[in-house]
Amino acid sequence: MSVQSEPAVRVHGLTRVYQADGEPVRALAGVGATFHRGTFTAIMGPSGSGKSTLLQAAAGLDRPTEGSVWIGGTELSTLSETKLTELRRGRIGFVFQAFNLIGALTVEENILLPLKLAGARPDRQWISAVVDRVGLGQRLRHRPAALSGGQQQRVAIARALAARPEVIFCDEPTGALDTNTAAEVLILLRGIVDEHGQTVVMVTHDPVAASYADRVMVLADGHIVHDMPQPGAARIAEHLAALGRRPADPAGATR
């Protein structure tokens, strides 16, 4: 098996059960999926469908009740919390909806934080390339509070890229942004996939955001209900709308 053919992320039989008010809730019910290198996948689904849980489990932020997760060739379930953190800071990048940055640190320090915590020497050339790529060259000494929402998200993307991870996970990266700023951020994500062969997995509920991806995966009630190559925003919206009507037809709920 060549390195090229090994997928960036693979999940198998993923089940996650929460206790809520003493009642077990199945957020994921045996999900399996493979994310190849150099691809941009959007995970969609209504609230409570398990899309965030899938992302957290795949990113090693949360441990599944059952099933396994591979990042490259590493299986996560056997790793200690410390090993898991070390894997996260070296091989996984994150972009969250908000509160991505540490307010006490400058833009540059935020970008270098994972490397610093890992005790690694940053690759200056790569970092400046990343900073140029996200277009923040002029703002390195600023505090996050001085930046707009879109700029903050770009800093988060730069941080995610800094360690040259195998995959970047994004959780609603445009959820708090206006349409124009959101488009800028999505174009940036698309760009790093196309130009650097980066792998991106993004959770979103916005069909327009999903239309930037190569592949759209739709979850409902802890199952993957659609897995389609980029179908366009209109078709995605149709699929989601169809999901929204499903409660009227409980027989087909898990199909």
Add this chain to the structure above:
Amino acid sequence: MTALAARMLRHRPGSSIATLLALALGALILTAMGTLIESGLRYTPEPVRYAAADLVVARPDTTFVSREFGDTHTSTVALPEGTVPVALTGKILGVDGVAGIAVDDDITVTGADGGPVTARGWGSAVLTPYQLVSGKAPAGDRQVVVNSGVAPLGGPVDLVVGGTLRTYTVSGLVDGPRVAFFSDAHAAAVNPRSGTVTAIGVLAAPGTDVAALQTRIQKIAGKDVAVLTGAQSGVAERSADRSAATLLVQVGASFGGYVIMLIVFVVAATIGLSVRHRRRDLALVRAVAATPGQVRRMIMAESALVGVIAAALGVPAGLAAAHWLTGELTGRGFLPEGFPMLPGAVAAPAAAATIVISAVLAGLLAARRVTGIRPAEALGEAAVEPGTAGKVRLISGLIALVAAGATAAAAVSGSGQTALGAALGMLYLFVLAVGLLAPWINTAAARLLAGPLRAIFGASGYLAAANLRANARGTATVLTCLVLAVGFGGSVWFLQNNLERQAVAQSRDGLLATRALVPADGLSDAAIAAVRAVPGVRAATPVRHTSVVLPLMGDGEVFGARAVDPAGLDQTLDLGVTSGDLAALGDGTMAISETQASTFGWELGQNVPVRLGDGTPLELRVVAVYRNGLAFGDIVLPRTAVLGHTGTGLDDEILVSAPPSADAALAEVAAEHRATVVDSAALTGGLARDLALSAWLNRLLIAVMVGYTAVAAANTMVMAALARRRELAVLRLTGVTSRQVKRMINAEQLGLLGTAVLLGGVIAALTLSSVVRALTGSFVPYVPPLGYVTVLGGTAVLALATTILPVARLLRVPPIEHMGIKE
């Protein structure tokens, strides 16, 4: 990690100000206490009086040896006025290598100015040494050598010796510390001690090995006395300084110990709160890169940094506080004038180190929470703290509660020191139990109060009860601090009131004498005879205040004692005898207060070992046990037992039972003996003043402690109030009016602080009533009306200043400004 911690701190100083304040105040208190301990521990009396002696034979302390389970335990106590037998001089003179000896009679006389002067035989002048500046050595019983400037050579000097005014002629003048030298024979004649002197100074023959000589003299002198070199001889001079040094160490160590525990607790709470408020930041750091260990180290680094800053602020303030405290202690007689206080060269760095270590320790405790922060929380919208406090905490809390209950039973059923010890243990255990069980207590209180709060405050009360329940864990610190403050403060502070009140009551009831003669220096036998000769006087009882050393659990402990003349005692003093009879108080007997009798386990008719203030061991039979120990002392001896064993040989007061018609004659006698006649009310008033003075130190310490816990509670409450802006904004946006929010906050404060004051009050009342019962037999403690006002008013001020006002400020800003997505 430290750099990151420093950046986080600088960015959000607010969350650390509470910690800084708690640590800086702690540093202040610890530095002050450390200075006391340092001064006490490193106190070495400078030799002055015996500086020129090669060796000094004296009895500065007494040793108790006890055997327990085969182990020999020795305990040494400083004697108030230790002496050695004069008979030793002959033996010492015979020792090889002794060139000469000089005895120091060390008699306290009163000078012309009314102040005390040490009088000694001229032979002891070489021990200092004093040299004649002019004139010659005193001879006969009418000549004296004094310091230059007191009187001219050949002039007359008035001295009160043994209660009698005598006029001497100055035969010579010396330079040096204030002194009066008599001829050796006259000094021996006026020495009130029988056959003993304060010290024997030894001059070695030239070329003698002083260490070997010391061993030889020790051998013949016996193990009861100490043979000191000239350099060590300071301990034989200033027994007041030595007991002051012990007091400093005791006060500093016991109080400093509490304060360290308090600091760790309070600081762990404030750091814990700041961790909780930064949960999302920490979760983010965890998600993107940091291992749990790194985050813990970051929090510890942060605490250490705050600790260093706090030490820099608090330690200098502590040194200033120590300086102030020294002045107050000296002014109130806890420290002798001129006691050498050290500047705190060791205490200051030690306090700084303790503060930093406590901060790191507290950080470590708080950082344990970090393990509970899941990195996935960084993704969530709201940072909600999950779960409740741990099982271990619940179980330890229940164990503490059960133990407290058991100790309470012991405190109520026991007596004497046992009951006192149990009461104190109960206090600690109850406070500990409340501290551990605080989250559950808060939850239970919130449930119980839901109904009443709703009935009083309506919808606001309903919200308040819900908040109290939800924040049960966050407000645990506030509950604990307030219970600690009210529980400790209430018991220890009001205990002083109870003691004073009870002592005054005992004195009022027990004092049958109508008048008392109170002297400027002391009253001689002649004065007693003169009083008894006054027509109409039914009884006159001379009372001498002295101290005895008693063996308590293998250690020697100094107790105040009164030596009285038993003749006519039944007409001047009612000690409230519960068993036995004071009429039997004769040679070889003693009476003891109920409290101490049960502490020592001594019973009527038992022979007990007692050492007098000069170290003389006696075996005395207990002939009476009495109630009024608080007012009249715990030990009463017949006056004959101490004759020849006290420094002045004079009495401290004469209680007189006489009709008013005798007043004029009594006043005449009093004037003749430099005394004044006071009535019994004045005597009782003097007792109350003395008690208030000695309670001052306890009161000061407890006030500092209560103040510290109150500041800690206030800290936590302000932090909590300011962290609620978002929650309050949500409430207002959902249609709760500002007024309703304010009412809700008031209701919450009433619930939380009410619970704390109630619990603290119950604990204080329990402790107080068991202590008061052990001391006085009455179950109902006295609390001054102002006490209630202070506790309730203080709590109200606390609530107002730390929560109600900050929240009111938050409410003045339109709610939408607090709703932003930015923190």
